[in-house]
Amino acid sequence: MKLHGYWRSSTSYRVRIALNLKSLDYDYAPVNLLKGEHRSEAYQAVNPHGTVPLLDTGDLQITQSLTAIDWLDRTYSQAPFVPDDPAMAALCRDLYFAVATELHAPNNMPVLTYLRSEFGADDAAVIAWQERWIHKTFTPIEQRLEATDWMGDLPFGTPSLFEIVLMPRLYNARRWKTNLEPFPLIRRIETICATLEPFQRAHPDTQIDAT
Ligand SMILES: N[C@@H](CCC(=O)N[C@@H](CS)C(=O)NCC(=O)O)C(=O)O
Incomplete structure (x- = not known):
């Protein structure tokens, strides 16, 4: 699994927390927002929205942080993010x-x-x-x-x-x-x-x- 993100991006930070709570290993690919790397042709080829984060699961490219968090919770049952009640x-x-x-x-x-x-x-x-x-x-x-x-x-x-x-x-x-x-x-x-x-x-x- 690879997370494209930026250190100060709050949406990237969300997904990092979610990955860590699930105890998952992932590669981190920095995208420098200040240098405009998110607007580059190469990045927009993988994420047409031109935003971070992008969670690449191998099978899926998830471009919304809330979708990524939901996918992680549905895919990995340990440390559930929502109480049962x-x-x-x-x-x-x-x-x-x-x-x-x-x-x-x-x-x-x-x-x-x-x-x-x-x-x-x-x-x-x-x-x-x-x-x-x-x-x-x-x-x-x-x-x-x-x-x-x-x-x-x-x-x-x-x-x-x-x-x-x-x-x-x-x-x-x-x-x-x-x-x-x-x-x-x-x-x-x-x-x-x-x-x-x-x-x-x-x-x-x-x-x-x-x-
Ligand atoms: N709804 C998106 C929002 C992503 C977002 O706004 N990312 C910001 C950084 S926190 C970004 O990439 N901004 C660059 C831009 O929009 O030019 C998500 O939750 O993933």
Whole structure:
């Protein structure tokens, strides 16, 4: 299995966490977004979307991180990403999609770059923009976490779909110095995941292409 990715890409980071939680070996092929390698003819021949990550399973070329995570969970039964209980599974997927779609989309790098180039946004405006979407998504998540009987130290007992997408967004939030004080439960989850080896090995700073 080969993962084409970029160290700081939050969607690549998601898939690295998922691969590590399943204890799978994979080759990592860096694609330098800053040098525009994702727009090269050679890369677009394998991924016409021109984005990372791309998970090449040998049989399949999966171009969406959420599809890759779903494929991994269906293909490898160890360390399941969703709890068995239907109500907890629904909550887990709710939180997962809130972070992976509603929060990821407005704060993704191409959007921030466009805000700068087309609308003249400076650093302060970009930071305010990101904080606005983080708080909009994290506030209801924090409330729902508070109203839930956790299955252990983590809400769903073991690392789930939710933590797989949450940790990369928290990395970005920290990078942009977003105020996370109002979210103690989310911070507690962050602290726990940060001690777990599959998350540590997936961290951007430990990748071979980190600069
Ligand atoms: N929906 C895609 C989004 C992938 C995505 O946005 N990747 C970013 C890096 S995090 C990218 O490749 N950006 C380069 C670009 O769009 O030019 C997924 O989840 O895999």
